[in-house]
Amino acid sequence: MSQATNNSTIKGARLIDSAANVDTTEDIHIVDGIISSKPATDSQVIDATGMVLSPGFVDLYARLREPGLTRKGTLKSECHAALAAGFTTLLCSPDTHPVIDSTATVELIRQRAQQGGGARVIPLAALTTELEGQRLSEIATLRDAGCVGASQADQPIADTSVLLSAMEYAATFDIPLLLTARDPQIGGAGCAHAGAVATRLGLPGIPAATETIGLARLIELCRDTGCRLHISRLSTARGVEQIAAAKQAGLSITADVGIHHLFFTEKHINGFDVNFHSSVPFRSERDRDALRTGVTDGTIDAICSDHAPHDTDAKLAPFPSSAPGLSAFDVFLPLLMQLPALLDTPLSKILAAVSTNPSRILASDKVASTLAVGETANLILFDPTTPVQCSSAKLLSQGSNTPFLDCDNADIHLESGLPFSGKAHTAWVRGEPTTLSQ
Amino acid sequence: MKQNDPQFNRFGNLHHFLTLDGLDKQTLTGILDAAENFTSVNDKSIKNVPLLRGKTVANLFFENSTRTRTAFELAAKRLSADILNIDLVSSSTKKGESLLDTLRVLESLQCDMFIVRHSDSGAAHFIAEHVAPTINVVNGGDGQHSHPTQGMLDMFTIRRHKGEFENLRVVIIGDIKHSRVARSGISALKTLGAAEIRVVAPNTLIPEYVEELGVKVYSQLEVALKDADVIMGLRLQNERMNSATVPSMGEFFRTYGLTEDRLKLAKPDAIVMHPGPTNRGVEIAANVADGKQAVILEQVNYGIAVRMAVLSITMGHGEAVREAEMAGTT
Missing domain, CATH: 3.40.50.1370 (Aspartate/ornithine carbamoyltransferase)
Structure with missing residues (x-):
């Protein structure tokens, strides 16, 4: 990746910024890192005919693994991989070692991320210390140190009184909570959706009820506390209905879905394929279709990567003992580019789900997502039609745990009949361009 | 179907015995017929046949078992194979050694067949996927999946x-x-x-x-x-x-x-x-x-004959693969 000159003129790109109702083909300029209507004299011209320019994507859930788990990924490797996926801003999950429950860890991540380059990292604070679900972390202090929200990663708070208290406290400071809906007991020992496939394979199941009960608990406490609640990584049809009803009732609730959950179902784990072992399991076709509809009708606001890079050893084990999660960055853009056709939805709506909507959910000036003239350039320019092959030689993430790795025909897994294409050309992060087209 | 089934080798022969799910009627009946022949061996005073003489079968039991392990042991012995009982419940895996490391060590002991019992569903599939291609894997029970x-x-x-x-x-x-x-x-x-x-x-x-x-x-x-x-x-x-x-x-x-x-x-x-x-x-x-x-x-009694059938059928095909590879026809 080479650094271009800082001033650019992007010619012929389709500009899409759904928050501002923009979907037009015209030239745009970046001067001294600022989006501008006029070019600088030394502007480098990028012929972007056929390409799309969007506000940089904002990932609401990614595991970057540093500190502590650098055999799986580093801030440097994952932030560069994220950029090629279109993300200029990443919310990193707090389940690092140590957990993100102190300002020292936040500061460490900030420094390492800055040294490493690539996408900008904003940590999510652990809502409870060590994510143990017992004592609250200093979330107001952590917010001031740079966290935009708090999360429990994959560990639900077991004690409902602690959860109530955490939501009351977060509401005091208007700190958004990004929580995954899960009952702390049901399905805790499971590794696959409790359905026909898990039954045949004898895999301990994770019933849909773990999400619906977890969600009911969160929704009721949100109603009582008035906290800003974002449901991270929805997986069930019933869950989508619950979110729709909560929104209807006027609660300040938003939701996202992991990109892979819009494609995969329980059927993909046939043959004990560990690449499809995910902490939020792939569920039935009906669930997947409801998630797709949720994205189309806006019940689901955002699409996240749920990126979970692993070292090779972590996946070299029988299915139940293999580490859950899929590395997503290296395939995110080609998957995303299938969605307009697959969901029969305009590209602008899909891009909103990964850029302007996450920005709106966080409502923080740290994660502004816009094409507006006068703003700092956090942009992604990509060609939606460039075919992608996910080969081990070209992987950017340290995690090679994706079913698409060295797969001649991605459609074996997707069965969409659509091209697997979409490649980033240039990303601007805080006005600084990075060329990604090599 | 056989092409996508990890139990069959590229010649379409049953190479591993991991699950009954996906095996056709002919394969199942073939095993039952072979077992029928072995029951007569079990009724004789000299109960050994030399079908697997010189072969080494390893019982890899990651989960406690006396009955199943003994039945496999007896079946292997009656086929004249050498049998190695490796108790893995209390040893290596408790020391943090990965399943794959354990397998690599056992592979280097030049075993011809692994009989595996493990508490994880899919463990036998995993092992079959990762062992050297000449080794046959027989599932002695994996989690809640298959026996x-x-x-x-x-x-x-x-x-x-x-x-x-x-x-x-x-x-x-x-x-x-x-x-x-x-x-x-x-x-x-x-x-x-x-x-x-x-x-x-x-x-x-x-x-x-x-x-x-x-x-x-x-x-x-x-x-x-x-x-x-x-x-x-x-x-x-x-x-x-x-x-x-x-x-x-x-x-x-x-x-x-x-x-x-x-x-x-x-x-x-x-x-x-x-x-x-x-x-x-x-x-x-x-x-x-x-x-x-x-x-x-x-x-319990028929269990010996049936296991003799499974061991000889899968190992017989293992032999065909080895010979083909040695003759350079791969």
């Missing part, structure tokens, strides 16, 4: 008593949810064409969408037993009793225990099977377990 040699010895027992499968009504009682024996049995019975498979248990022991395996679910034992030809009991593990799954041994026996009176609801010539060890007074009344309709000890 294919038990499934085959059950089929063998049924065929010996009932002849054909087509008209049979089979009832499986008890912990279907956590049972690899039940899954293997259901799969084989479907393939061999059993007329009807019924499962009966409290809902806590019935897995989700079990109907999709081709069975009918009953909650009342008396109803399920009506006109049954074959009754299969399952062992209720201690940890399921006195828990949120089953309130007590007493209540389980009262509602789902196979008693003489209940047995009368089945056909008069119905056979009673159980993979053992039985919990008398929990799944089955003592007088039924010892009664004239019970074939539980026969199952």
Whole structure:
């Protein structure tokens, strides 16, 4: 990746910024890192005919693994991989070692991320210390140190009184909570959706009820506390209905879905394929279709990567003992580019789900997502039609745990009949361009 | 189907024996026929045949087992193979050694076959996927997934008593949810064409969408037993009793225990099977377990012949691969 000159003129790109109702083909300029209507004299011209320019994507859930788990990924490797996926801003999950429950860890991540380059990292604070679900972390202090929200990663708070208290406290400071809906007991020992496939394979199941009960608990406490609640990584049809009803009732609730959950179902784990072992399991076709509809009708606001890079050893084990999660960055853009056709939805709506909507959910000036003239350039320019092959030689993430790795025909897994294409050309992060087209 | 099934080698021969799910009727019948031939060996005073002389079979048991391990050991010995019993329950894996590391070490001991028992569903598949291509893997039970040699010895027992499968009504009682024996049995019975498979248990022991395996679910034992030809009991593990799954041994026996009176609801010539060890007074009344309709000890005996069949069939094909590779025809 080479650094271009800082001033650019992007010619012929389709500009899409759904928050501002923009979907037009015209030239745009970046001067001294600022989006501008006029070019600088030394502007480098990028012929972007056929390409799309969007506000940089904002990932609401990614595991970057540093500190502590650098055999799986580093801030440097994952932030560069994220950029090629279109993300200029990443919310990193707090389940690092140590957990993100102190300002020292936040500061460490900030420094390492800055040294490493690539996408900008904003940590999510652990809502409870060590994510143990017992004592609250200093979330107001952590917010001031740079966290935009708090999360429990994959560990639900077991004690409902602690959860109530955490939501009351977060509401005091208007700190958004990004929580995954899960009952702390049901399905805790499971590794696959409790359905026909898990039954045949004898895999301990994770019933849909773990999400619906977890969600009911969160929704009721949100109603009582008035906290800003974002449901991270929805997986069930019933869950989508619950979110729709909560929104209807006027609660300040938003939701996202992991990109892979819009494609995969329980059927993909046939043959004990560990690449499809995910902490939020792939569920039935009906669930997947409801998630797709949720994205189309806006019940689901955002699409996240749920990126979970692993070292090779972590996946070299029988299915139940293999580490859950899929590395997503290296395939995110080609998957995303299938969605307009697959969901029969305009590209602008899909891009909103990964850029302007996450920005709106966080409502923080740290994660502004816009094409507006006068703003700092956090942009992604990509060609939606460039075919992608996910080969081990070209992987950017340290995690090679994706079913698409060295797969001649991605459609074996997707069965969409659509091209697997979409490649980033240039990303601007805080006005600084990075060329990604090599 | 064979092309995508990891159990078959590229010549279409059964190379590993991991699950009965996906094996066709011809393959299953072939194993039963071979086992039939071996039963005559077991009845002779000199019980050995030299089919696997010079071969080394390793019993890799990551989970406690005496009965299954002994049955495999005896089967291998009667085929004249050398057998290595490696107790992995208390050793390497407890020291943090990965399953794959353990396998690599055992591979270097030049074994020809691994018989594997492991508490993870899919463990045998995983091992088959990662061992050297000349090694055969036989599943001795993986988690709640599959116990294919038990499934085959059950089929063998049924065929010996009932002849054909087509008209049979089979009832499986008890912990279907956590049972690899039940899954293997259901799969084989479907393939061999059993007329009807019924499962009966409290809902806590019935897995989700079990109907999709081709069975009918009953909650009342008396109803399920009506006109049954074959009754299969399952062992209720201690940890399921006195828990949120089953309130007590007493209540389980009262509602789902196979008693003489209940047995009368089945056909008069119905056979009673159980993979053992039985919990008398929990799944089955003592007088039924010892009664004239019970074939539980026969199952144990047939287990040797069936395992001899599985070992010789899979290993025989292993030999073909080795020869082909040595001749450079790969």
